Amino acid sequence: MKRYLLLIMAIGVLAACKTKKNSGHGGDEPMTREEFRELFPVAALPYKLVSDSLQLKMADSLALDTADVNRFLTDTLTKGDFPKGEKVRLWPLQRMEGNPLDYMVVKAAGRSGTVAYLCFMEKKKGTFVRRIRVADAGRSGVYSSLQIDSRNVLKLSTEVQHGPVRDMQREDFYSVNPDGSTMLIMTNSANLSVPGQIFNPLDTLPRKHRFSADYTSGDMSLVSIRDGEDAKSFQFFITFSKDNGKCKGEVSGVGQYIAGNRGEFRDKETSCGISFQFSSGRVSIREIGGCGAYRGIKCFFEGNFVKKVEKKKKK
Incomplete structure (x- = not known):
């Protein structure tokens, strides 16, 4: 009887090991690309990300592992936006199908501020192509927001804080090229002119x-x-x-x-x-x-x- 119990326990342990979900958060095996994608909630176009929403606190348990970001996106994601040596935490905001590329939106928060990046992903293989900063939660009094319409046109809006109010400065519209580069289509400017x-x-x-x-x-x-x-x-x-x-x-x-x-x-x-x-x-x-x-x-x-x-x- 004991032999049968030991055999059943052994099978259970093996099954648990095989079905254990890989994770970049201390898992036994490295996270796969598909598992990394699944960390991002799915959305459909049109999509909107306003600067104020970046201020909302997100659970620490949802934060991305830096090693996974470096492996599946880029190790220079936050380069140029945060002081060297500053600790920056990253969260997955959204994942969308686009044309000609797919999109992933990542929130980055550190002591000096909070921003968001739009990552362009190759459609078939899901590999990273390029990223641009698309939202800012008010560093130096500047707020920026993103909209992507159903035609895959990006609109980046910029506002500047003046006392208790924000003044709209400009709206820049971009198209996305297959190589991840963007082309300016139109600019609506206000106070900058x-x-x-x-x-x-x-x-x-x-x-x-x-x-x-x-x-x-x-x-x-x-x-x-x-x-x-x-x-x-x-x-x-x-x-x-x-x-x-x-x-x-x-x-x-x-x-x-x-x-x-x-x-x-x-x-x-x-x-x-x-x-x-x-x-x-x-x-x-x-x-x-x-x-x-x-x-x-x-x-x-x-x-x-x-x-x-x-x-x-x-x-």
């Missing part, structure tokens, strides 16, 4: 192509053209304000040169399309698709813009 002047996010980019320049129509309307990755493409930024500010529009992206002096932009996520007609010192634009997502209801991306004379740099 000088009153009566336009903030141009393309201002410092190269303008070697013959059509690359700034074209204006009045004080608050601008078509900015800059060099693309090749001779057949161009980057652009369009902003306008009509009827004393009652109707505004702003859009940016990458267009293609076609047939001589013409260019065209087709938004991959909406029906928006814009035609560009270049001539000597001018550009004319008109909508060739509905661009209501980027402008007011009663106004359109259309009109003639005159090339702005570039100031010669002093030697």
Whole structure:
């Protein structure tokens, strides 16, 4: 009888060893990539992370093991955001399917502040590609938040504390490339702009192509053209304000040169399309698709813009 009892106990111990969940928190075996993924709650797009939510306390038992983060994400996740030697704890906030990459959101908290990172993950293998800081809980009076819409467009919002209130400074919209890099699509700026002047996010980019320049129509309307990755493409930024500010529009992206002096932009996520007609010192634009997502209801991306004379740099 004792022999049978010992045999049953031995089988039970073996079964327990085999079914024991691997963990980076002191487990007998290293955590697998899939187990690391399972630590992140699943969400569906659209997704929003506001700076105030980073202040909420999370259980210590949910914190990620640093060794697991180094192995499955990167050992430089918090580099540049915290003083060297500061102890930083990490928590898994969210996991989402995206396009062209998937997303993991990680909260990082130390003595000097709390931030969040958006990690881009390769879809098939689940390997780490790149990360960007997307939220800040008020270090130096600056608060930043993240939104990802159903089209995988990232919106990073920045606010600055002034006394008891926060002033919205700017909203930057980005698209995500397959290599994890991001491209600025559009910027809505508020207090960072000088009153009566336009903030141009393309201002410092190269303008070697013959059509690359700034074209204006009045004080608050601008078509900015800059060099693309090749001779057949161009980057652009369009902003306008009509009827004393009652109707505004702003859009940016990458267009293609076609047939001589013409260019065209087709938004991959909406029906928006814009035609560009270049001539000597001018550009004319008109909508060739509905661009209501980027402008007011009663106004359109259309009109003639005159090339702005570039100031010669002093030697």
